[in-house]
Amino acid sequence: MTGSDASPSFRLAYVPGVTPTKWVRTWNERLPDVPLTLVGVPAAEAFEALRGGGADAGLVRLPVDRTDLSAIPLYTETTVVVVPKDHLIAAVDEVTSEDLADDIVLHPLDDTLDWERPPGRPAIERPATTADAVELVAAGVGLLVVPQSLARLHHRRDLTYRPVSDAPQSRVALSWPQDETTDLVEQFIGIVRGRTVNSTRGRPQAEAQPKAKATDKAKAKARSQDKGGAQRKPAAGTSAGRSSRTGSGAARGGKRGRPRRRS
Structure with a gap:
């Protein structure tokens, strides 16, 4: 991910017929301090608006020239x-x-x-x-x-x-310049893809925390096993694995010794 989210606003271009209302509403809820500005453009001029810096991203109609623009298909129209x-x-x-x-x-x-x-x-x-x-x-x-x-x-x-059942269909996509995939663009991608506000994608620091906790748990478990092993150490004079209820290993060993001489 490149670029910076220092811009005071996010500019979203959209072509006629596309309704970005629901995504704009979600943006305003999640990033109230970053105004989203809508830029209406004719379908034929949408890509030039993105290349020329007139918008940070755009809701456009496919096909998209992937040479310098990225695109995520969103839906297909009747x-x-x-x-x-x-x-x-x-x-x-x-x-x-x-x-x-x-x-x-x-x-x-x-x-x-x-x-x-x-x-x-x-x-x-x-x-x-x-x-x-x-x-x-x-x-x-x-x-x-x-x-x-x-x-x-x-x-x-x-x-x-x-x-019209057999006519070509128009597909709407989110597009933006490949070299301008800023943090704000990533935020909008997450919105149109339906990611929740707690999604950890794109936040490596948040992902690292569970791993650290898992390591701490493993160390604590190892210490607990060490302590438990010390407490279960058999007493002197008894065989390992024998409990006091079943008798000592030495007592059972005596029965397997040489038979006593008869006088």
Whole structure:
């Protein structure tokens, strides 16, 4: 672990659709003296924000360039299609990409899904952003396939969404510069991984204490055995291992001696 935790705050970047609320709450409970600052960034700019020092870590969408960035996958999102509420798809629970074949499916420039070939018929132009694409869906221009969190982020009363069972899925990860794995970054890693406040990972001094106690116990046990052995030392004139209740070893030995001569 490198770096320093001397910074007065921890800056966490996050991309649209990701909700860091629960982790921020845990951070504030465990490190009340270290403010956590949230930095919202577009998905396409998240990695540059980390490389350029704009944030200490970020909640981003995979894939991540592992050349200079570390990443811990957190969860995988359901992919959905956003449609007008009066569309036929709104009447079913789930669809496939084939079900979208006859519809225009918008493919915004900031799309986060790794399509080999987007479903449906392409629009004449690609919308600049997902937000723009949602407006076009509401206008009846086409449909939009996105991670569920983005459908929720851009929710409208006149739109709904349904899962697409065979579409690519978006995976969210925690990422940070490899050379900047500071103590505060380690603290946040522990939070997103669900470590308890008493976790000893990353605190070698805390781990060393139980070993020292175990050594002390072993020495105390050895001293106790030495004392016990001295107390159990057989008295002079008796055989080792014989108790006073069964008689002495010498008495039993006399019965095995030579027979007495008859006069």
